Amino acid sequence: MSLLEVVGVSKQFPGVRALDDVSFTLNAGEVHALVGENGAGKSTLIKVLTGVYRPDGGEVRYQGEAVSFNGPLDAQAAGISTIYQEVNLVPLMSVARNLFLGREPRNAIGLVDVARMNREATDVLSGYGITSDVRRPLGLMPLGAQQMVALARAVMVDAKVVVMDEPTSSLEPREVETLFGVIHRLHERGVGIIYVSHRLDELYRICDRVTILRDGKLVHAGKLEGLQRVELVSHMLGRPVDAGRSFTSFAGEHEAAAAAPVLKATDLSSRHRLNGVSFEVRPGEVVGLGGLLGAGRSETIKAVAGALPLDSGAVEVDGRPLRRPSPVSALRAGIAVQPEDRKAEGIALGLSVRENIALAILPRLATAGVVSERKIDEIVDTFMQRLRIKASSPHQRVGDLSGGNQQKVLLARLLATGPKVLLLDEPTRGIDVGAKAEVQALIDELASEGLGVVLVSSDAEELIEGSDRVVVLRDGAVVGMLRGEEVTTEQLMNVIAVAAS
Amino acid sequence: EDDNTNSTSSANASAAAQATKSADAAGATCTLQQFGGTKIDLKTAVVGFSQSEKEANPFRIAETQSIKDEAKKLGIPEANLKTTNADSKFDKQITDVSTLIDQGVQLLIIAPLNSDGWDSVFAKASAKKIPIITIDRKINAKSCTNYLTFIGSDFAEQGKRAADKMAKALNNTGTVSILLGAPGNNVTTLRTSGFKDELAKVAPNIKIVFEQTGNFSREEGQKTAEQLLQANPNVNGIYAENDEMALGAVTALKGASKKAGDVKIVTIDGTKGAVQGIVDGWIYSVIESNPRFGPLSFSTAEKFFNGEAIPENIIISDREYDSTNAASDLGLSY
Amino acid sequence: MTSATAVTTLGKARWRQLLPVYGVYVALLVLVLFNVVYTDNFLEWSNLRIQLVQVTPVVIVALGMALVIGTEGIDLSVGSVMALGAAIIPLYLGYGPAAAIVLALVGGLVIGFVNGGLVAFVGLQPIVATLAMLVAGRGIALVLSSGRYRDIRNADFIEIGTGQFLGVPYTVWIAAVLAGAVGFLVRRTVFGRRLLAIGDNRPAAVLAGVPVRRVLITVYIISAVLASIAGVIQVARIGSADASRIGLLIELSAITAVVVGGTPLTGGKVRVLGTVAGALLMQLLTATMIANNLRDSTAQMVQAAIILVAVYAARERRTR
Amino acid sequence: MTDTVVTPPAKVARAEAAAARTEKLVERFQRQGALAVLALVIIVGAITWDSFRTYDNIGTVLISTAPPALIALGMTFVIISGGIDLSVGSLYVLGGVLAAWASQYGTWAAFALPLAVCGVFGLVQGSIIAYARLAPFIVTLAGLLGARGLMLALSDEGADTYLVKTDSFKHFGTGALGGIGYPVYVVVLLFAAGMLLLYRTRFGQSVYAIGGNVDAARLMGVKIRSTQIRVYVLSGVLAGLAGAINAARLGSGVTVLGTGMELDAIAAVVIGGTLLTGGAGTLGGTIAGVLLLQVIQNLINQSGRITSAWQTVISGAFIALVVVVQTYLARLRRVSSG
Ligand SMILES: Nc1ncnc2c1ncn2[C@@H]1O[C@H](COP(=O)(O)OP(=O)(O)OP(=O)(O)O)[C@@H](O)[C@H]1O
Ligand SMILES: Nc1ncnc2c1ncn2[C@@H]1O[C@H](COP(=O)(O)OP(=O)(O)OP(=O)(O)O)[C@@H](O)[C@H]1O
Ligand SMILES: [Mg+2]
Numbered sequence A: 001m002s003l004l005e006v007v008g009v010s011k012q013f014p015g016v017r018a019l020d021d022v023s024f025t026l027n028a029g030e031v032h033a034l035v036g037e038n039g040a041g042k043s044t045l046i047k048v049l050t051g052v053y054r055p056d057g058g059e060v061r062y063q064g065e066a067v068s069f070n071g072p073l074d075a076q077a078a079g080i081s082t083i084y085q086e087v088n089l090v091p092l093m094s095v096a097r098n099l100f101l102g103r104e105p106r107n108a109i110g111l112v113d114v115a116r117m118n119r120e121a122t123d124v125l126s127g128y129g130i131t132s133d134v135r136r137p138l139g140l141m142p143l144g145a146q147q148m149v150a151l152a153r154a155v156m157v158d159a160k161v162v163v164m165d166e167p168t169s170s171l172e173p174r175e176v177e178t179l180f181g182v183i184h185r186l187h188e189r190g191v192g193i194i195y196v197s198h199r200l201d202e203l204y205r206i207c208d209r210v211t212i213l214r215d216g217k218l219v220h221a222g223k224l225e226g227l228q229r230v231e232l233v234s235h236m237l238g239r240p241v242d243a244g245r246s247f248t249s250f251a252g253e254h255e256a257a258a259a260a261p262v263l264k265a266t267d268l269s270s271r272h273r274l275n276g277v278s279f280e281v282r283p284g285e286v287v288g289l290g291g292l293l294g295a296g297r298s299e300t301i302k303a304v305a306g307a308l309p310l311d312s313g314a315v316e317v318d319g320r321p322l323r324r325p326s327p328v329s330a331l332r333a334g335i336a337v338q339p340e341d342r343k344a345e346g347i348a349l350g351l352s353v354r355e356n357i358a359l360a361i362l363p364r365l366a367t368a369g370v371v372s373e374r375k376i377d378e379i380v381d382t383f384m385q386r387l388r389i390k391a392s393s394p395h396q397r398v399g400d401l402s403g404g405n406q407q408k409v410l411l412a413r414l415l416a417t418g419p420k421v422l423l424l425d426e427p428t429r430g431i432d433v434g435a436k437a438e439v440q441a442l443i444d445e446l447a448s449e450g451l452g453v454v455l456v457s458s459d460a461e462e463l464i465e466g467s468d469r470v471v472v473l474r475d476g477a478v479v480g481m482l483r484g485e486e487v488t489t490e491q492l493m494n495v496i497a498v499a500a501s
Numbered sequence B: 001e002d003d004n005t006n007s008t009s010s011a012n013a014s015a016a017a018q019a020t021k022s023a024d025a026a027g028a029t030c031t032l033q034q035f036g037g038t039k040i041d042l043k044t045a046v047v048g049f050s051q052s053e054k055e056a057n058p059f060r061i062a063e064t065q066s067i068k069d070e071a072k073k074l075g076i077p078e079a080n081l082k083t084t085n086a087d088s089k090f091d092k093q094i095t096d097v098s099t100l101i102d103q104g105v106q107l108l109i110i111a112p113l114n115s116d117g118w119d120s121v122f123a124k125a126s127a128k129k130i131p132i133i134t135i136d137r138k139i140n141a142k143s144c145t146n147y148l149t150f151i152g153s154d155f156a157e158q159g160k161r162a163a164d165k166m167a168k169a170l171n172n173t174g175t176v177s178i179l180l181g182a183p184g185n186n187v188t189t190l191r192t193s194g195f196k197d198e199l200a201k202v203a204p205n206i207k208i209v210f211e212q213t214g215n216f217s218r219e220e221g222q223k224t225a226e227q228l229l230q231a232n233p234n235v236n237g238i239y240a241e242n243d244e245m246a247l248g249a250v251t252a253l254k255g256a257s258k259k260a261g262d263v264k265i266v267t268i269d270g271t272k273g274a275v276q277g278i279v280d281g282w283i284y285s286v287i288e289s290n291p292r293f294g295p296l297s298f299s300t301a302e303k304f305f306n307g308e309a310i311p312e313n314i315i316i317s318d319r320e321y322d323s324t325n326a327a328s329d330l331g332l333s334y
Numbered sequence C: 001m002t003s004a005t006a007v008t009t010l011g012k013a014r015w016r017q018l019l020p021v022y023g024v025y026v027a028l029l030v031l032v033l034f035n036v037v038y039t040d041n042f043l044e045w046s047n048l049r050i051q052l053v054q055v056t057p058v059v060i061v062a063l064g065m066a067l068v069i070g071t072e073g074i075d076l077s078v079g080s081v082m083a084l085g086a087a088i089i090p091l092y093l094g095y096g097p098a099a100a101i102v103l104a105l106v107g108g109l110v111i112g113f114v115n116g117g118l119v120a121f122v123g124l125q126p127i128v129a130t131l132a133m134l135v136a137g138r139g140i141a142l143v144l145s146s147g148r149y150r151d152i153r154n155a156d157f158i159e160i161g162t163g164q165f166l167g168v169p170y171t172v173w174i175a176a177v178l179a180g181a182v183g184f185l186v187r188r189t190v191f192g193r194r195l196l197a198i199g200d201n202r203p204a205a206v207l208a209g210v211p212v213r214r215v216l217i218t219v220y221i222i223s224a225v226l227a228s229i230a231g232v233i234q235v236a237r238i239g240s241a242d243a244s245r246i247g248l249l250i251e252l253s254a255i256t257a258v259v260v261g262g263t264p265l266t267g268g269k270v271r272v273l274g275t276v277a278g279a280l281l282m283q284l285l286t287a288t289m290i291a292n293n294l295r296d297s298t299a300q301m302v303q304a305a306i307i308l309v310a311v312y313a314a315r316e317r318r319t320r
Numbered sequence D: 001m002t003d004t005v006v007t008p009p010a011k012v013a014r015a016e017a018a019a020a021r022t023e024k025l026v027e028r029f030q031r032q033g034a035l036a037v038l039a040l041v042i043i044v045g046a047i048t049w050d051s052f053r054t055y056d057n058i059g060t061v062l063i064s065t066a067p068p069a070l071i072a073l074g075m076t077f078v079i080i081s082g083g084i085d086l087s088v089g090s091l092y093v094l095g096g097v098l099a100a101w102a103s104q105y106g107t108w109a110a111f112a113l114p115l116a117v118c119g120v121f122g123l124v125q126g127s128i129i130a131y132a133r134l135a136p137f138i139v140t141l142a143g144l145l146g147a148r149g150l151m152l153a154l155s156d157e158g159a160d161t162y163l164v165k166t167d168s169f170k171h172f173g174t175g176a177l178g179g180i181g182y183p184v185y186v187v188v189l190l191f192a193a194g195m196l197l198l199y200r201t202r203f204g205q206s207v208y209a210i211g212g213n214v215d216a217a218r219l220m221g222v223k224i225r226s227t228q229i230r231v232y233v234l235s236g237v238l239a240g241l242a243g244a245i246n247a248a249r250l251g252s253g254v255t256v257l258g259t260g261m262e263l264d265a266i267a268a269v270v271i272g273g274t275l276l277t278g279g280a281g282t283l284g285g286t287i288a289g290v291l292l293l294q295v296i297q298n299l300i301n302q303s304g305r306i307t308s309a310w311q312t313v314i315s316g317a318f319i320a321l322v323v324v325v326q327t328y329l330a331r332l333r334r335v336s337s338g
């Protein structure tokens, strides 16, 4: 008998049919991949399963009986544990309190036993490779570590079903291994797992069966074994793709060696975070920033973009130093930055696609402070087409778009500024294979047009394939550089390891 | 062009001072012995004065100033007169007075924000045998036990006199609107009941068609009057429970293209602006509520410490202004 | 699903989307109809005129408030800024009305600058920064006016508050022009778009190169200057400057007008026309209760109920 | 090959140790920032005015702190949960009027009635906020009007003042133990209970969670609605209790109280270091904040000659000053540990 089953579920949002008569079955003890393009309806399906959304039609059956969960708490009580797509924890509360929220250990008179809670939290988390102080606010931990806390939280209860919506999008290879270890243990315990990811390698490593959605409709369900990668991708995209392509869409090296650097960062230092980071980017060059989680890559990006107060250091664009670094002056000098956390720092979710794209270049689209709607329309149309942004109209609220399309809107805003340097922090996080390829191709294209690109990616393969040079960071300092032939995963790991010893 | 309404010209100071109306022979009296206090010399005594509202309207300005001036006149050192201001917060006034007691004052003059709610203060003051003189508003408590005496106007009487004036102004027929003071304030309550009772008695043919609060403020008085003129365009008289609201009503009448005298306004307080209003013909009559409590308060205290019997209520006689005396007595207004 | 039910769900969804936008206008209409039937002389021009005149200060203050709320802020100091404007007028009226008015607006500008500075540079939460200014601002106004009110006798100045053009009082014209200007600012200018972006997601706006601090300071300055304009108008209308009374509790009326008008307190959206309608609604409500001689206790409770109903109708619906 | 830059490890270690030390210090100072300012103000006051450091005066400060402290206690819960409660001033007056009226039926009635009615008010407000998802600011603003209207209706537009009839109830308000009024002990007890509730129960954890990130809290299975409702009930009950205690102390149900009380409470809570955006805050800070505001008033009275206009300027400037200091310290903390 199937553990969890969805029969003919539909869900309508204003302007979009997110799910259209979708059926899905999860058996006990299987790892079930749920895949599809951005906006295919994966997260919506999960939210319907766990009672966050109420379906317009159809039925959810759990252990053979029709159920209608009244919210995540209900689902959790019934044994369905979920890690949602965006990290959903409370940043101001301590790590331990987050881990135990709602099921804190209590003493004889019913008060929360804080000492025991902290102790147990330390124990549990060390199993996931997290050794930091569990009494500190969660928000101070790197995103990856937060993701591990969410994972630990979901798995701590005796769940029969564990749902993971893109759990690896902010994890390092090492942490991904930890996660897989956990999944393996759950698998052996007979827990049913729903696994959403855009990383195909992962799917093939751990999943038994797959369900593919496209535009809210079920297009394929079955065993993963025997399903060719190309087939899988063509199902997702709804069109045939050529086999034999490489893993990423990067074309390879760019010709940039001779030119003068377009970006020059010298001795960037900020107490406790950065320690004299220097590097250069030439026009047409993609420079990767490598390193483990917490190495200070995001900080470096922010420092260059003027968003991190510096104790010392200088940033030059095209040989001209940035006086009084701030996001405004950086933008004016031609630096465009795509932050790591899209939802918190990237886009304005309540505003429309149009307003988001035009935000950074408003003065250019205005005369005497009055904006020209026509100019905005032109720019927006151009970029919506060029990046193939899927939205019901330019006036749609960005918050209602799928993750990938949100990312594209963000990229559109950067490109609209006509930058000389692009700083991309995890540009392909959470976006589907199709979109990922598009973004990667776009980065390539932009570089060959003469832009300087700085790329941060926790996907080592993407970093290696995409970058012409890799600057390796550790503890906020540059510990090495890979160039030309050296740009390989092995060398990268090697440098990190040498620096660590 | 603009002028400063409030400069108590010293020439008129003595004429403007309060006069006792009734020493109420029948009522209870209080002596130092009965009270159980000790004799002190006012000149070296520490005196506490607790004001209820910000000194921002003529009444409060004149009241505080009068206390300060009189203390100076008596030669009380500046450091010995402790003043507090409750900023219209009753809780704060209670705390203020407690603090004054803690600071060792030997005489308390209080302009209370409210008539009830003084139990904790009484407990504290009577333990130290500090006599309390309440001015302008009475406190509901036992005189000679809880407090010494009340000096002030009779608010119901003011309302009554206003009603008499109104009856005269309208020849006992017509419609009247009331601009009420702040709700929950016993000044409002008494000025309203005094007015209504008397009007029913002397001029049963005058109908009260409208009563809404203007919160004792000119701005709100004007707003309410504007509204009332829309609902009752032919109203004959307006009774404003203080001068500020009356002046607001005057502006409202001007805005509604009425002419001076079309609507008879009777008001209470006696500020310069209102008395000037009589001179200009907009206001029919002003019943005074005299705020110059300094001289009477200190002389009462002096008598008390000298062993004389002090009556429970010292009601002051309030002037009234109308077209016969407004121009000549303008200097007596505050 | 049959097509018939699909149509009704769609119709319902559409209604649900429209209600927040037009809810306040519907409420306003209902109230007007009620008055037409039950209140004497309601449709007289003189009555409508009074309502408009009385609502102007709240409208003007609420316009600024709407902008501040659009940035996910709040400005509690507006009443005190009005008082400050009122306190400054009589001090400089000797140099003529123009000079006095300019200085009153400069006073507002300074307070707005301090508010904005505390919010944008020091990083105080708007409600706290402006709460401090709510207390201190009125104190400054009282100190400036030596704690006493002044009667204003300057005829030119009084004319602003009492005169009219085409049968409509100057003050109403001023409010209308300001509403138009703020509407234009929000809809059509770079400043307006930036303001909304800041309200929606401030960190994102920072990284997008929006001069966040400058915009925030400007917003608080606009709010304070609008408040001092309201203060000046109020002084001209009542013919006296009373720093202890003017603008008392107007911040609550203004916030109510903004929120009832459909602008969410969470920022990122500003409804200018809705704000004006919200202010009118609350004004008519008070007028209705006064005209029908309701007791204060009843009036307050009715007002509370109407606020809740209006805001409930205007709330944003999110699907579950 | 690869060029490798390595920072000297010893230097890093030393810098880190120093950083950790400052971090600890700053963190401690930040958490007790309001307390530090309070101590400073008290020391300055005690040196400047003899009459400030008398036993009587301390008693006066403490007893006058009691009602605002209770209101701020409830407000702290509300603000940490990400809300705000503007109705407390009105509920405070309403509570006092009800207590005075009910005192004719005995002391228990004098407490029970205001607590019940104000609790129901909180329940209604909380339910509207939780179920209709209206902004707390606007709901409780309506509550402010509604409660005041009800109070006026009960007291004939504020004209009737009910006198406290029961001596034992009155005694509760005016009596003292060791020179300290009974209400002060109640406040101390309730704050202790509040701390347990906030820091050591699941309810308290839920309060922090919904204030910190309501969406996450929902997905983590926190019962948002019941937590919100309970927080507003708590705030209402405490405001009613404050009103009752005050009625006992004043001996009557005074109707002219409470305007601006909500803003004072918010100011006290924020001065105490609680974030108005929710999710963080302490009750210790709130106590310090309430005391700070009272002590400032007391000092102004000690000086005895500051005009009412200047008093207002000073109070406002002081709030701004403390909050700026507070914010600055918080930023130091973030920088040093972020
Ligand atoms: N709350 C909402 N309101 C309106 N539309 C929504 C809402 N949530 C999702 N959608 C729309 O529903 C569709 C499905 O979104 P969903 O988040 O399920 O996609 P997904 O498959 O999880 O994509 P991704 O891989 O990018 O996470 C999208 O078109 C999205 O814009
Ligand atoms: N284990 C840890 N516990 C707590 N804080 C950590 C830990 N590791 C790193 N940090 C903090 O995280 C910050 C760096 O994180 P950041 O996200 O910038 O790194 P990154 O190299 O960009 O990694 P990522 O790819 O995940 O973004 C540092 O300020 C550091 O103090
Ligand atoms: Mg998704």
Ligand SMILES: [Mg+2]
Pocket (backbone or CB within 6 Å): A297, A298, A299, A340, A425
């Ligand atoms: Mg990073």
